[in-house]
Amino acid sequence: MEKIQLIAILISFAYLFLVCVLIIRKKLREEFALLWLFFSVLLIVFSIWRSAFLHIAQLLGVYDPPNIIFTSAIGLICFYLLHLSIVASKLLKENKQMAQKIGTLEKALNELIQEKNSSL
Amino acid sequence: MRILVVIPCYNEQDAILNVVSSLLEAKANIKSAEVDYLVINDYSSDKTKEILIKHEINHLNLPINLGIGGAVQSGFLFAVDNGYNACIQMDGDGQHPADQINKLIAAYVSSGAELVIGSRFIGEESFKSSYLRRIGINYFRHLIKLLSGIEIFDNTSGFRLYGRKAIKLFAKDYPDEYPEPETILVIAKNNWVIEEVSVQMEARLTGTSSIGGFSSYYYMLKVTLGLLFTYLRKY
Numbered sequence: 001m002e003k004i005q006l007i008a009i010l011i012s013f014a015y016l017f018l019v020c021v022l023i024i025r026k027k028l029r030e031e032f033a034l035l036w037l038f039f040s041v042l043l044i045v046f047s048i049w050r051s052a053f054l055h056i057a058q059l060l061g062v063y064d065p066p067n068i069i070f071t072s073a074i075g076l077i078c079f080y081l082l083h084l085s086i087v088a089s090k091l092l093k094e095n096k097q098m099a100q101k102i103g104t105l106e107k108a109l110n111e112l113i114q115e116k117n118s119s120l
Numbered sequence: 121m122r123i124l125v126v127i128p129c130y131n132e133q134d135a136i137l138n139v140v141s142s143l144l145e146a147k148a149n150i151k152s153a154e155v156d157y158l159v160i161n162d163y164s165s166d167k168t169k170e171i172l173i174k175h176e177i178n179h180l181n182l183p184i185n186l187g188i189g190g191a192v193q194s195g196f197l198f199a200v201d202n203g204y205n206a207c208i209q210m211d212g213d214g215q216h217p218a219d220q221i222n223k224l225i226a227a228y229v230s231s232g233a234e235l236v237i238g239s240r241f242i243g244e245e246s247f248k249s250s251y252l253r254r255i256g257i258n259y260f261r262h263l264i265k266l267l268s269g270i271e272i273f274d275n276t277s278g279f280r281l282y283g284r285k286a287i288k289l290f291a292k293d294y295p296d297e298y299p300e301p302e303t304i305l306v307i308a309k310n311n312w313v314i315e316e317v318s319v320q321m322e323a324r325l326t327g328t329s330s331i332g333g334f335s336s337y338y339y340m341l342k343v344t345l346g347l348l349f350t351y352l353r354k355y
Contacts, residue, residue: 023349030296033349034342094184101183 008047016040035080123225123281124204125157126195128188129212133167140177142218143210150222152229153205158198159212162191189296196282196291208281216279220319224281227317234286234312235304237272238279238319256340260301263344267351268308272316275301279319285312295346298339302346309355 019040023033046052057065125143129136136159147155159179161168163186172179180194192209199207208224210216220238227236241257253276260275278300282290286307295302307314 020349020352024352026293026353030342030346034345037345098183 005047005050009044012040012043012047015043121153121206121229122204123153123155123206123208124195124199124202125155125208125210125221126192126199127157127159127210127212128162128191128195129159129164129168130162130185130188130191131164131166131168132212133164133171135214136168136171136177136212137175139210139212139214139218140175143221146218146221150225153225155221155225156204158195160191160194162186162188187296189294189299192299193290193294196287196294199287200291204284204287206281206283207287209278211278215321217319217321220279221281223317223319224279227315228281228283231313231315232283233315234283234310235307235314236281237274237277237304237314237316238321239274239277239316240319240321241273242316242318252336256336259340260343260347263347264301264304264308267347268305270304270308270314272304272314274316275304279321283312285310298343298346301343302350305347305350306355309350309353 016037019028019033019036022028023037028036053065053068056062057068060068062068127136127139127143129139132139140157140159143157147157157178159172159177161172161179161181163182163184169181171177172181180198182191182194186194195209196207206225206228208221210218210221216238224236224238227233257274257276261271261273264275265271286303289306289310290303304314
């Protein structure tokens, strides 16, 4: 085993450990937690089984195996960023809805209080 | 003793009236506790809200859709703030039989359990469920037994009663999705008593189960990991 592979394996396990600690401390929402667990296991698999990339590259007819890593990593990151944007958009929309609801409620409440005070 | 029946509902315009009226009927026969109810309307997009207002049903409208976990949790918050001793969770689709809540209450009064599960499998006349679902439930039964030593037969039943300590805990922190098996383990890890009583359940009146097809695999994976991480947490 080369040094770099040992380092890759160690980092992958450290990453998995970090994800697990975050889940146990409830810092990650469950659906996100599943995804990060999946990625950390994937990292471990590929750092141990290095020739996997060669096989995949051969299968797909890619000339330079490392290209597979870069292309798929960038692809996955793009999709995940898009997903995060969707989540953020939903949160912003819901945040606006809640603010509007609170505003309306406060107005109704103030009117009730005024009505009550004036009838005393 | 005061008990709050929490009824989460999302797009249940066809079922909610029957659910509430059967609950009111059942409530009249219960002498051992004062039973109130609260419908949580989880931002339904159909006529649920109008129906709740028109028929003067005690309800709470959420300003955004939180999903089943968040909706039920709103009920727990209300129960804690208003000094209820226990909460019963009953689905808004008519699947949970209101006339059986006295069984949950009786078990709670006699055992002081923090969790009483209305089970479809202990009794002889139980709900028929699909083969795949049976496998899932048996698998969770073994997993929960392995992790906590407690054997619960109908671990996915959402028809249950929580005691005051459990409500206080879950008002702060409750799983967003598929909370049923995970909450059993949380109660067990706190060394609180769990009771399982047999109830008869009907097939759902309207709508479809939240679990089926591809999502059943996601469900199994999600709940398995949820149980394992709950096991690792300190309570």
